[in-house]
Amino acid sequence: MSQQLELLTESPSQWTAVALLTPEIQKKEIKPYVVLALKELEGNPDSRTSSLMSVDKFSAVRVVVRHLARLRSANKEPWAAEDVAQFLEGLRFSPECVDELTSLLCIDKVYENIPKHLRVKPGLVSLQWKIDLSLSQSNISSEKASETQAMEIMQRDTHIILILTLTNGQTHTYRLSINKFHELRYTVACALKNMIVLEKRKCMRKD
Incomplete structure (x- = not known):
């Protein structure tokens, strides 16, 4: 197991509730959810968040986004796509959602505006x-x-x-x-x- 994957999969018990919701999430929902989750982390919540029809599914994606965003500063290198994909597969996302999330969350640029106090120190x-x-x-x-x-x-x-x-x-x-x-x-x-x-x-x- 790579260091990145080991870091991502720490405390597996915290993902039990998320894994119950992820099979219901569709690919078309991934990008909007990721954008809204990142805006929250940046301290600029979008008003559309309060009117979402599927709050539970958004919450599941938000937890994943927060997890990767907070751990990003603990890595010397950008997220490896294969490690992120394996982590997401373990959370029972569909293959289409895994591909979409991986392509979005492995881009370092998406983490540029995350406040430093939300990130974690290296383990x-x-x-x-x-x-x-x-x-x-x-x-x-x-x-x-x-x-x-x-x-x-x-x-x-x-x-x-x-x-x-x-x-x-x-x-x-x-x-x-x-x-x-x-x-x-x-x-x-x-x-x-x-x-x-x-x-x-x-x-x-x-x-």
């Missing part, structure tokens, strides 16, 4: 880490440290190197002391625990 593809002993070993040697002093220097001057690869293709490297590394681990663990607690609350569950 994390992988995180690697390694221990750097070069500074501590050098200081132990230069200071001719005793066993006790060597332990203190190892604790003080040993570093953890984190290498983060993002969904937009960028790689970031961070150098942390052992104490800062453990502080980061604790912070992430607390954040994950709080997310689990929130997800279990009734108000966060979808009907």
Whole structure:
């Protein structure tokens, strides 16, 4: 699975309601719905939206448009047509609608006027880490440290190197002391625990 398709298909449960409506959408409805959805995202809603006959079908297309528009900034390259098409097929759009939506949503120009606050930051593809002993070993040697002093220097001057690869293709490297590394681990663990607690609350569950 490509990185783009993996990004598009995150949280599959959110598409259950959409997939119930998509088989009813006709090709001729796609372009008007996409235009109206983009106008809403740009902060210029069209008055025709309030008079639509098929509000549910428009809502389904709008969710898809918002999804691709918000994730676009997390990609280094424009959407790949084959990935978008596969994503749409998974949502049960007809082949004609898949072709129409793909041709519209794979054009970068349609996202130019989307406010930045509606876009998402790049996601994390992988995180690697390694221990750097070069500074501590050098200081132990230069200071001719005793066993006790060597332990203190190892604790003080040993570093953890984190290498983060993002969904937009960028790689970031961070150098942390052992104490800062453990502080980061604790912070992430607390954040994950709080997310689990929130997800279990009734108000966060979808009907």
